[in-house]
Amino acid sequence: MHLFNHHHRKPDGHAVRRTQGTVVSSPAWLYDLMVRWFVYHGKEQKLRHLTADLAQLQPGEMVLDVGCGTGTIALVAKQRVGAAGRVCGIDPSPQLLAGAQRKAKHARLPIDFQLGGIEHLPFPNQSFDVVLSTFVMHHLPDDLKRQGLAEIARVLKPEGRLLVVDFKHPEGYQDRHGQFSGELDIQDLPALMKEAGFSQTESGETPLRVRMSPTGHLHSGFVLARKSQSPCEKEKESRE
Template identity: 45%
Template sequence: MHGNSHHHPQSSKPDLSSTQGHVLNMGWRYDLLLWFMNLQSRGELKQVQRKIMDLAQFQPGEAVLDVGCGTGSMTQLIGQCVGVTGTIYGLDPGPKQIARAQAKANQSGLSITYQVGVIEHLPYPDQSFDVVLSTFMMHVLPDNVKQQGLAEIVRVLKPGGRVIIVDFKRPESSAQPSEKPEHTGPWKSGVQDQPGFLQAAGFSGIESGEIATRSNKLPEIGYAIGSRLI
């Protein structure tokens, strides 16, 4: 982390009411749900996680923030990529999610810093991270919080740093319903909207696409990537 950067004001004890987004706070029960989803999809959920890692292209020594980290599954994988010279931070509004993530990191011996907090008020100094990752979280946020969150991500990214957003797709046509389940959240959000949000936030080099899944037990998944201008 940059010692000379401006420190963003933060609450010492953020609470669940500090965000307009939908908060999951399940702890070990969330891991049980993911285990069941992976079983139903015949291991494809785990394959999706590996595809996300390939997409992100984490490098040894990078400083990475996983915003909306849940119980820390992705941060554990990130640790294998950035190595001992890298730094990993996980942020989530659910205290039980963070407690579970920290317990898993302690058990595995990985050095990961977890904190309860919200995307619209990231408790980190300016220009702290090389990469910010968000997986399956944006669809639980209203559009105004997405905008606030992306502005915060711009702030905490180093010049040239990148953001990777992975989320569920919104069905393109209601006339032809998909065989796959839908997870668009209460705001009918879809990852298709993310390139526009990234552009409005000032990101450049924006790329988007699909993460293919064969199982009808998983929703359609896509991604959007952008870089902070130098």
């Protein structure tokens, strides 16, 4: 979730290998402070467990947190999947990843945090049972959303799950602060997910409300989708 002190990578030099989207430049401690009170309003613990519940995380599963920030969700995911499971986190911000690594070390939880962007996930095909994306998509223009969703589909196992939690666009809201690079309404995501090979989408609201002005709040919602099986995968499953 990148709501402040951010900049956009330009398509040149080493930045291309990380991301062409938004990158947080704030220190991890400041990011956590702002998110905890400005975004979660002191309900961080409740909402991160809600995210794990929505993703239906099970012991032994392999989980990827895309745009993991300081690892808040990844820590809960690792607790849910246990010793038999694996959790990886990826983020383009070195500052936030350093904070995530400190948290994991303090909690004595083995989590693999890597520097990178959603459009180039450094993992083999069909590596994960679940991919999580919390408050990342609103920073991405539609072309980058498409690239990211295609990469997520690539690294997910057949029938793997993708959970996206992000803002919903309230009627009449205008982004006067320039915080959002892409389309704000999460309800538009299922169409892009279908293009990327996802099906069985389920959506709803979450209790999170974010004050963006003295008179207005942003609501949030979720979309849960499954990666569709290819005809070859379906045939192989029927034979087994």
